Amino acid sequence: NFVNDGGGFVGVHCAALTLYNTPEFGEMLGGYFRQAIQQNHVFVLNVEDTDHPATRMLGDSWPIVDELYLYGTAPWRADRPDENVDVLFGNQIPIGFSRDRVHVLLSIDTGKTDLGGLDGVQAGGDYPQAWYQDFGEGRSFYTSLGHRDDIWSNDPVFRAHVTGGIRRRTHVTRGIRRWTHVTRGIRRRTHVLRRRLRRRHVHRRRLRRRH
Numbered sequence: 001n002f003v004n005d006g007g008g009f010v011g012v013h014c015a016a017l018t019l020y021n022t023p024e025f026g027e028m029l030g031g032y033f034r035q036a037i038q039q040n041h042v043f044v045l046n047v048e049d050t051d052h053p054a055t056r057m058l059g060d061s062w063p064i065v066d067e068l069y070l071y072g073t074a075p076w077r078a079d080r081p082d083e084n085v086d087v088l089f090g091n092q093i094p095i096g097f098s099r100d101r102v103h104v105l106l107s108i109d110t111g112k113t114d115l116g117g118l119d120g121v122q123a124g125g126d127y128p129q130a131w132y133q134d135f136g137e138g139r140s141f142y143t144s145l146g147h148r149d150d151i152w153s154n155d156p157v158f159r160a161h162v163t164g165g166i167r168r169r170t171h172v173t174r175g176i177r178r179w180t181h182v183t184r185g186i187r188r189r190t191h192v193l194r195r196r197l198r199r200r201h202v203h204r205r206r207l208r209r210r211h
Contacts, residue, residue: 003028004136010166013146016069020091028135030142031071031097035087037118039067039147042197044112045129048104053164054130054141055105057157061112063197064158067147068108068129070120071097097128106130106143112197130161132168141165 003009009028017033019025026032037043045062047055055062072084072093084093108127115121130143143165145151151158 003138003140006137008138009135009140010162011140011142012162013067013069013144015142016071016144017086017088020086020094023094026093026095027101028140030102030131030133030140032091032093032095033069033086033088034072034084034093035070035120037068037070037121040065041118042114043068044109044197045106046109048107052105052132053168054132054143054161055164057160057164061109062106062157064145065148066145066151068127069144070127073097099126099128102128102131102133104128104131130165132165139168141168 011029014033016029016031020032042063042065045058045064047058047060047062049055050058050060072086072095074084074096075094076084076092084096085091086093106129108121108125108129110121110123110125110127113121115123121127129145130141132139132141143161145158145161
């Protein structure tokens with residue numbers, strides 16, 4: 001009711017892993033956790049909105065090491081009991097994620113991500129990882145990122161991503177100019193990460209050819 005009446009909500013990572021018995025929460029958040037994707041893997045995220053405050057510092061793509069999620073795609077059905085179930089605790093998912101309800105900001109780029117060993121992720125699949133939506137008179141923002149403890153303290157790119165979501169969802173705009181120099185540094189860092197990622201992929205291809 002708080003969000004529906006005009007409030008703002010920001011959810012990070014395991015915010016999607018709760019309140020399965022309250023479908024209204026899932027509608028407000030945008031979806032429910034179904035399973036995690038492999039930890040400590042280099043993912044390349046496609047930035048689908050380069051103007052939003054949570055993503056405009058990222059450029060077209062964002063390489064990151066974190067635990068990402070897959071979400072329920074439809075409400076649980078008794079005739080398909082093994083589908084759309086939270087694999088950790090067996091919660092039945094009451095509402096499926098849909099792009100029709102939210103505006104996706106980040107998704108896994110399956111063309112640039114090494115998919116080896118990633119259970120549930122296939123080339124060409126659609127795997128959103130951050131989004132926002134208007135809900136009633138309010139608004140919500142969610143990102144699957146944030147599993148690693150060190151990402152909160154050591155990664156300015158991640159912090160800028162979350163801060164941008166908070167600013168947009170809570171109508172906070174003061175002080176935005178002082179982040180200009182920060183976002184410039186973030187762009188330089190993501191450029192370095194992309195170069196390292198390309199070198200890693202080239203190295204892996206050479207090893208595979210040898211074997």
